[in-house]
Amino acid sequence: MKIIDVKAYGLHHPVENPFKWRKGLPGSGEIREQGILRIITDEGIEGVAVTQRAGMTVDYVTRCFKQLLIGKNPLLKEKIWHEIWEMDRLEEFQIMFMGLVDMALWDITAKKAGMPLYHLLGGNSDRVQAYASTVTYDTTEQFLTIADYCIDRGYKAIKLHAWGDARKDAKLCQNLRKHVGNDIKLMYDGSAGFNLHDAIYLGKALEEADYYWYEEPMRESSIWNYKKLCDELSIPVLAAETSDGCHYNAADFIVNGACDMIRTGTLLKGGITGSMRIAHLADSFNMKAEIHGGDQANVHLACGISNCSFFEVLVFGTDPVDFGYPVEPDGFITAPQEPGIGYIFDWNEIEKKAVYKV
Known part of the structure; x- marks a missing residue:
């Protein structure tokens, strides 16, 4: 060929x-x-x-x-x-x-x-559970309304992209926990908006509200800062989404104790080859490799490995719509079944x- x-x-x-x-x-x-x-x-x-x-x-x-x-x-x-x-x-x-x-x-x-790609990658499952990943809304009330919509759609987990103010975001996250109760998994993504001091403050608020993970609160150029953050918190820190260097850099995050879960995904981590290396590396440390949102390629990746919990689906708009894949009534996404991606x-x-x- x-x-x-x-x-x-x-x-x-x-x-x-x-x-x-x-x-x-x-x-x-x-x-x-x-x-x-x-x-x-x-x-x-x-x-x-x-x-x-x-x-x-x-x-x-x-x-x-x-x-x-x-x-x-x-x-x-x-x-x-x-x-x-x-x-x-x-x-x-x-x-x-x-x-x-x-x-x-x-x-x-x-x-x-x-064969469909996920079969070639290992074939852990033909379906992956989705979580709703919000955009940034203006008010707490809007976030709570979107959360209700997502739960009604079948999502069992919701991730916030909030305002980038550690104190306001902490209050929002705790209000959301009170609103949805204890059965919905909640995550928070800081989109690299904080310094170490504010990241620790917000992380402790997320711990109190029993959040499932704390994602990328700081820029990922400083592994030392992430190591300090992980040392201060008990909530799992999910990191290395936008750091350069593919699996080579992911290895540094893991061996230095600078994350508790690692990000991988075809778009930002060297395609299928780089993403699979990160997933298998994480698995050797008994660590989750959570897939970044995206299209069919990342759905195949999520279904091909065993150490991914969720697939990210962006939910946005005044009249919220799902961006990307249709989520089934039970909150799962099924991988494409035709050969290829x-x-x-x-x-x-x-x-x-x-x-x-x-």
């Missing part, structure tokens, strides 16, 4: 229900970017991968990936992963692009094998609508 062509498309999609994050972070805006990579082989099998950057996708494919891939055997994923890792030394790829090619190559591999595109339409392409 040989790669004979590589295409890339950058698209802009209007956002019908823009949403926002904490103070200091941009929200969704009026346009959602989408980058699509398409790898074509001489056997007629195509591999597809999707990311959140339009122009960057076409730029990296044009300058770096196309020349690297043409003529290669797409089943030699390990070799190609390390060649891209070498390129990163000078390119310093934006974090979403370390694994973009890898995802498309795994799509080809699973199609060649005639399960992306379906009309390439003629994509060719017409692409803002950028190669």
